[in-house]
Amino acid sequence: MSYIGESRSIAPALTGSEANPSDYIALLKPRVMSLVIFTALTGILLAPQGVNPVIGFASLLAIAVGAGASGALNMWYEADIDAIMSRTRKRPIPSGRVTAEEALGFGLTLAFLSVITLGVVANWLAAALLAFTIFFYVVIYTMWLKRSTPQNIVIGGAAGAFPPIVAYAAVTGDISLSSIVLFAIIFLWTPPHFWALALVKSEDYRRAGVPMMPNVKGASHTRLEILLYSLVLAPAGVLPWILGFASIAYGLLAIVLGGAFIVFAVRVYRVRAGGEADRCAKSLFGFSILYLFLLFAEIVIERSFSLGLALLARLGG
Amino acid sequence: MASETEPNGIELTPQQLKSRRQRNVAIGLAVGFFILLIYVVTIAKLGPGVMNRPL
Numbered sequence: 162m163s164y165i166g167e168s169r170s171i172a173p174a175l176t177g178s179e180a181n182p183s184d185y186i187a188l189l190k191p192r193v194m195s196l197v198i199f200t201a202l203t204g205i206l207l208a209p210q211g212v213n214p215v216i217g218f219a220s221l222l223a224i225a226v227g228a229g230a231s232g233a234l235n236m237w238y239e240a241d242i243d244a245i246m247s248r249t250r251k252r253p254i255p256s257g258r259v260t261a262e263e264a265l266g267f268g269l270t271l272a273f274l275s276v277i278t279l280g281v282v283a284n285w286l287a288a289a290l291l292a293f294t295i296f297f298y299v300v301i302y303t304m305w306l307k308r309s310t311p312q313n314i315v316i317g318g319a320a321g322a323f324p325p326i327v328a329y330a331a332v333t334g335d336i337s338l339s340s341i342v343l344f345a346i347i348f349l350w351t352p353p354h355f356w357a358l359a360l361v362k363s364e365d366y367r368r369a370g371v372p373m374m375p376n377v378k379g380a381s382h383t384r385l386e387i388l389l390y391s392l393v394l395a396p397a398g399v400l401p402w403i404l405g406f407a408s409i410a411y412g413l414l415a416i417v418l419g420g421a422f423i424v425f426a427v428r429v430y431r432v433r434a435g436g437e438a439d440r441c442a443k444s445l446f447g448f449s450i451l452y453l454f455l456l457f458a459e460i461v462i463e464r465s466f467s468l469g470l471a472l473l474a475r476l477g478g
Numbered sequence: 479m480a481s482e483t484e485p486n487g488i489e490l491t492p493q494q495l496k497s498r499r500q501r502n503v504a505i506g507l508a509v510g511f512f513i514l515l516i517y518v519v520t521i522a523k524l525g526p527g528v529m530n531r532p533l
Contacts, residue, residue: 177494182504215522219515274512282519 180263184253188236188264189229189271196453197228197324200347203457204325205332206464207339207406211471212332219282220331224324227275227291231298231320233268237261238303245369248362283331290330294323308370311377318351319344339406342397343457349394350453353387353426357446360384360429361439384430387445391426395419398456411459418452425449 201224205217236243236254244255253259272295280288302317310316322344329340356374359366360383363375374383398419402412425445432441490498 177488177490177498179491179493179497181497181500185501185504213522215518219519222515281516 178259178263180253180259184258185267187253188233188259188267189226190232190235191229193232193321194225194229196321198225199454199457199461200343201225201324201328203343203460203464204328204340206461206468207325207329207337207343208332210333211468216282217332220279220287220328223275223279223282224291224327224331226271227279227295228324230268230271230275231295233264233271234295234299235303237264237268238299239307240264242369242371246362246365248365279327279331284334286334286336287327287331290323290327294320294327297323309372311372311374313372314355315352318348318355321351322347338404339401342400342404342406345400346394346397346456347453349390349397350449353390353394353422354446354449354453356383356387357429357442357449360442361446380433384433388423388426388430391423395423398452401460407460408463411456411463414459415456418455422448422452 198221201221205212205221236252239249240252240254240261243249243252249255254261254264272292276288276292276295279291298317298320302313302320306313306317325343325347326336326340330336359373359375360380363373363380366373367376374386378386396419398415399412401407402409402415422445425441425448428441429438429445432438
């Protein structure tokens with residue numbers, strides 16, 4: 162009697178895999194990872210005393226891998242929804258290139274390794290925050306909120322907003338007001354960003370049974386909420402300058418970009434029918450990405466510049 | 479143990495064999511990078527004092 166023969170009879174799915182490394186990279190949601198790397202880098206650079214570049218790089222890598230693990234676990238749980246929606250049906254699991262079990266094992270392994278690595282490399286406060294972020298995204302958002310309430314991405318948005326706090330904690334061992342402000346900006350940015358997409362893709366979400374705001378409360382209510390969140394986000398974006406951890410150049414940029422964000426949101430609120438309404442929603446979605454990127458890029462540039470000056474002063478003195 | 483008369487497990491197609499090799503290379507590179515990272519971090523955390531000890 163062959164064990165292999167037995168396993169074949171009870172496990173017909175055991176037929177070999179054609180998955181490439183690129184399929185496993187796709188499980189990590191590289192685009193989300195790049196945003197996490199960028200916002201976490203901002204959190205690292207906020208550290209007042211500077212940071213050892215090796216420890217900073219390793220911490221950033223651990224946080225990025227933790228975010229990727231969350232993505233893989235999200236795809237494992239949401240394979241049924243992903244198979245229905247046009248935006249996600251080519252992902253590795255619904256397309257059959259990777260099995261759900263492989264994605265689960267991959268995600269759990271990376272989640273464990275990323276948390277342990279951050280604990281050893283940086284400190285256990287940061288590791289605990291990273292573990293909580295993964296738990297929040299996978300269990301609170303993916304398993305619970307996403308399929309049960311139109312507030313799913315409002316509360317779930319906290320998971321995407323945590324990286325600057327985790328990164329700051331990794332290099333300082335502490336949580337500061339500055340990292341909480343960055344959290345608040347991403348947290349307030351998430352609803353108008355995703356609801357602009359949901360307005361255009363509402364039919365997809367309806368077929369998949371995901372209770373996004375336009376499907377539950379209607380497009381008109383969603384447009385109002387987008388506008389209200391934009392009105393709160395714009396002043397929140399200026400806070401880094403008001404609180405003194407960004408320059409006046411950042412402050413002016415945040416005022417201009419915040420004003421533009423509100424203009425885009427007003428257009429979404431006013432234009433409600435036909436292809437023009439879709440174009441307005443897509444414009445807001447696109448601009449929202451640019452908004453967050455430019456604000457955080459300005460902080461990265463400013464902090465890198467001041468850290469460079471401090472290094473030069475130390476070398477000179 | 480499989481005997482010679484019984485099927486020798488799953489027969490992979492050429493595409494599956496190629497994919498498996500690519501996955502193995504990727505895992506090898508990832509493990510190698512991880513070991514290197516831990517080494518570099520260890521040196522960075524110990525600092526220059528690592529060279530300053532009695533032999």
